[in-house]
Amino acid sequence: MSELIQQIVQVLKEQVVQDTVVPRNIRRAAEQAIEVLLDESRDPAVRAADAIAILEEISEDPNMPMHTRTIIWEVLGALEQVK
Known part of the structure; x- marks a missing residue:
């Protein structure tokens, strides 16, 4: 997996999914995006x-x-940079 994708996944996990201030539907969408990004x-x-x-x-x-x-x-x- 590219380093850029790993960094993006880490940012989403740490700053969106684990942030309890963020509404659940947004955290859920971030989790879905992470799953998609990790699908090798x-x-x-x-x-x-x-x-x-x-x-x-x-x-x-x-x-x-x-x-x-x-x-x-x-x-x-950052995702727009992925090739």
């Missing part, structure tokens, strides 16, 4: 595209704390 049977670019789709869907959730939204946007930017 698929091409990294496909995994990244699927994770982007999941995270973009929740990125505009009005219940998302601002710091979490910023993290999601940073993760989305």
Whole structure:
């Protein structure tokens, strides 16, 4: 697995999934994105595209704390670099 994907997974786990301030639906979506990213049977670019789709869907959730939204946007930017 690429180092970039590992870093993205770590950020999602530490700063979104484990943050109890973040609403459950957003944490669940982050967990889904992590599962997609860790699926080694698929091409990294496909995994990244699927994770982007999941995270973009929740990125505009009005219940998302601002710091979490910023993290999601940073993760989305990093995922766009995956080839």
